[in-house]
Amino acid sequence: MANETRYRVGILGATGMVGQWFIRLLENHPQFQVTALAASDRSQGKTYGEACAWRLPGERPSFVESLVIQAPSPPLDCELVFSTLPSGVARESESAFAAAGYPVISNSAAFRMDSDVPLLIPEVNPEHLALLDVQGNGRKANRGFVVTNPNCSTIVLTLALAPLHTQFGVEAVVATTMQAVSGAGYPGVASLDITDNVLPFIENEEEKIERETQKILGHYRDQKVSAAAMLVSAQCHRVNVSDGHTVAVRVKLGRGAEIHEVRQAFETFTGMPQQLRLHSAPERPIIVRDEPDRPQPRLDRDAGGGMSVTVGRIAPDRVLDFRFVALGHNTIRGAAGAAILNAELLVATGRLPMTSKNPYPR
Amino acid sequence: MANETRYRVGILGATGMVGQWFIRLLENHPQFQVTALAASDRSQGKTYGEACAWRLPGERPSFVESLVIQAPSPPLDCELVFSTLPSGVARESESAFAAAGYPVISNSAAFRMDSDVPLLIPEVNPEHLALLDVQGNGRKANRGFVVTNPNCSTIVLTLALAPLHTQFGVEAVVATTMQAVSGAGYPGVASLDITDNVLPFIENEEEKIERETQKILGHYRDQKVSAAAMLVSAQCHRVNVSDGHTVAVRVKLGRGAEIHEVRQAFETFTGMPQQLRLHSAPERPIIVRDEPDRPQPRLDRDAGGGMSVTVGRIAPDRVLDFRFVALGHNTIRGAAGAAILNAELLVATGRLPMTSKNPYPR
Amino acid sequence: MANETRYRVGILGATGMVGQWFIRLLENHPQFQVTALAASDRSQGKTYGEACAWRLPGERPSFVESLVIQAPSPPLDCELVFSTLPSGVARESESAFAAAGYPVISNSAAFRMDSDVPLLIPEVNPEHLALLDVQGNGRKANRGFVVTNPNCSTIVLTLALAPLHTQFGVEAVVATTMQAVSGAGYPGVASLDITDNVLPFIENEEEKIERETQKILGHYRDQKVSAAAMLVSAQCHRVNVSDGHTVAVRVKLGRGAEIHEVRQAFETFTGMPQQLRLHSAPERPIIVRDEPDRPQPRLDRDAGGGMSVTVGRIAPDRVLDFRFVALGHNTIRGAAGAAILNAELLVATGRLPMTSKNPYPR
């Protein structure tokens, strides 16, 4: 039976925008089967069909229609949980699930900067998963743990920085984002605020990018991650785009590089997800476009099923060394798809032992 | 008679977007009266009312309705010309007018970088007008000359840099623009290209910003302008905004500064247009906003009648020294209003002698 | 003293979108002076400056900055109140003010269909004000009363229908609206719902248009208003426009009419506000545009200071008799401006006796 070979998974925060993407992306997933939905809002106790207007194009997958939405606290009828809870409740809820023995694959910000929690982009820092071996005390009481993915704009930026950092060393990054409204969830940004407008402020976003980038590109040794020494400057803006974060980037490199080397570093970049042929891994994590007017959110956000970052406009910079524009789908590669790819890496590296006999961890 | 005390002016490029703004802004101007319209397109020979759909909110000023559109070559029935011709024809047409003795107040790119042509922002570099004393040969045969204003995004950026450069010295600038579609004129940007999208490319724009900024902030001595030594990096994007260019800026300063000094430099900035109380001069060239989510195009572009630049989000930067966001109305302060303010400065400084007896220069 | 000759007014619902428009439009009003602000939300007890982000272009009028927001219940330090409370609280609050002796000029839906409450468009049905002579019991205990203005889309439609109804009789109306997001208040419509989209649903809007139109165009006699017998069909849509409701209209007329008569009926339409030269009255309530592509929200919404309705595309219809497109500014003519014009008519017709001695009605 196909079902028996798949992990039974719960989604915490199932009614929100990213929650809906989890459901969409897991609909026919070969390794995961959604068996439980939870939300922190007043939809608890209703079926998903009753509680929740489906906001993605296409029909709501029928398998969730009659699932009853539960509170985001254990136990849930599943073997692991994907979490995309709002920050207010994520820390407590995710702690509880980890303590109860559930692997928690989290898209929330709550634990990202904890020193024993991997902040993971599978192509970039899979070795950080070793933090799970020491992940602490309260949380892993019973084989539960927490793995996080970065903020949506950080992922786009850091995926693009990774090959440069590996090959040339990145000493400084100046990143200016133009972010899609879906990054704020639903209802999120009011139409009156963004029609014919740009918002130069996204709460905590600049700080997240600056800190998370250093952690992800940091070095794992002796059971901890040392943040990368690079300087990171981020200015963040909301623009009138539904999906797809655009980031204008300048970098200062540790050693001299020719522009064709920079281009090649992007184009040849690959990682464990590609080697292991993970289900959600795009063929190319980074797609280079040479047309002068690319990348564009509307044309490039769905590249690689929304899992590739597109890089264009690579050029020498007059203040730092090089500049380019990177773009990625913020709710796929930047959120739900990121977490799913993390989970696939956990499976492939043996960190998610199948427990098919148990209705849920005890 | 009121009319007799006003300069009779022609508009070259009268049917385009910026041409319409010239007409709107000059409608009740105390010093200038529009007496001639010219365009490079097929509208020649028609009345303005016939030839040209009015694209600005509100009624077309009635005084232009029956003016017949002429070719953009002298003579025209006027004493000076405002030009906003497309680059293809601007150089030849503006040369011809200057050679024929007309002062040419140009918004076009053609002559901006010529070494004897002032690239003028009245609050920033009025002393560059001294270039007119040496402005060359062919052009000024007969008291004609050319004065230019910068590119629309350059003006917003440079107005904001000026007080910092004066007080602290600016050594490097990293500017990332999010520019309005009106900057591309009409029809300009196709709706299909910008709806739900960002375009990371505006032809020649990055180069213009990088070069023009250095010239404007350069030093005038011995009949020439030495470009400022600062490094300038620009990345330009088109966003789905009708009017108002937003620029995310980082600066490296020549001497240490406290953030409150930076803020104060912006806020107290003033120049000749304010001292001379020029008609189009905003009370404050730079308006500082302390709310975390300002400036915004929709809320701030019309500040100071569209002639003020609004600066917000002033903060220390992790790579350069400080960062901030600047915003200005690209078709007013960045184009038609810029040229008109230039003309007002020429009047106020005695560089436009009244020639009311002549139907046009000979 | 100027102040002493102006009515002191309160605004109920002062923090919302329409509340901000009230403040803007009353800033320099010759007859009204804002002396009290109230809101139903958690902003009570704070100053307006603290409580409320200003969402209209331009600076917040300074006179409201330090006014403390109060609960929407009497007494308030004013002689009359403008109300734009959310429907949930409007009925109780407005009743209380009327019972306490305050004239209530309401933009809320609560009392619009009450048989003794005028649903007023000053150009259309000023005679309905006679309902105040019989307005009932509880409410007018102490010279207080309630006057309402219609729903924002109803006003645009009905102003356009009025001259046709007067001259030809309107037997049936088929109206299809394309409404701006500002009609839903703030935060109102989520950006994700309206970017690259049309929403074919606005709660209760179709019913409001159908009922309110019949009441407004109804006949006053013997102390009551008989609804007009016309059939009204409304289909309502939200489109990606900030301000300005567009209505595509077909009408069946009671008697034959030539198209030039229809056009002339629109163009020559005028009413009491024009005759009495009320402060907020536009010179022409209806502006006819003959260009094939007008009216357009961006170009026409501000006509007459936002108080004119623009009509275009008048043509014979193949199913009903004639068709046309009408457009008006939903938050000015359709809300705050409508209420203020109502108040101006009350003053001009002697229904608002000045009570300058009293801090508030007793």
Added chain:
Amino acid sequence: MANETRYRVGILGATGMVGQWFIRLLENHPQFQVTALAASDRSQGKTYGEACAWRLPGERPSFVESLVIQAPSPPLDCELVFSTLPSGVARESESAFAAAGYPVISNSAAFRMDSDVPLLIPEVNPEHLALLDVQGNGRKANRGFVVTNPNCSTIVLTLALAPLHTQFGVEAVVATTMQAVSGAGYPGVASLDITDNVLPFIENEEEKIERETQKILGHYRDQKVSAAAMLVSAQCHRVNVSDGHTVAVRVKLGRGAEIHEVRQAFETFTGMPQQLRLHSAPERPIIVRDEPDRPQPRLDRDAGGGMSVTVGRIAPDRVLDFRFVALGHNTIRGAAGAAILNAELLVATGRLPMTSKNPYPR
């Protein structure tokens, strides 16, 4: 060999928006293989890869990259042509191809209203194909002919009307459209015209809908089509949507109907494409949605691969009998997909005999 069993097809107008959709939709088509590209513009003589910026999301199909764009006149290396030429050149070019023996499957307006040319929606009026038996003289000299599909908004409307007309008779239709900018092609609508705006005018569109609907729903007998007697009124608007035409519809029916019968007529509607299981036929030509806020362009345009029309908001109407909102993808079901479905029906009904031996018709 797979290729040998497919028709070799040319695309006239290959560089435009609809041309690109033809290429996308034919990329892996089981019956058609693109072997020739033609365009009326200056791209002739270049390869498609050189001549044409790809404007659809995703990569340009590689098979067209090196095809050289030719003039839109016979001969072309293909057995039939799909045409989406601009109206100026369509009539002459399509005539020439038909005269030269090519079946012409046209999306252009040129021949739609010719009395011997089928104006075809395969689910609605497949019997009109019989017009080909008498299609005239000049054109079919050599087995060539012309089959057309309707205007993009007409298709959406008429597909929705068809089941009502069959079951109840439609006596009058009042349709108000809110159309996507892609309907105007590329560059089409200027961003400045549609941002924060509605345009109440699309040239000739209202006339097209009124005439084409009557022809499509007309009766074929004795070698001609009699236009349906129904009255049709159309008001057309452009809204800020990329793809997906929304139509607000009222209908007067020939016989009384209950609302549940109307709903059922929509839901059970099916036609020859479904019976014949044509490759591009959606499972359901009409999808009924009962949520109060559907259909919406962003959520519903891609239903059935862009080939289904979604109907919602079915309700009794106060002036006519019933009302509803219909929505369809204008560039798929309304253009390229419509023509391809027409061609599939021609194949399935034996009207496109395979001529695999000939490089092209002679």
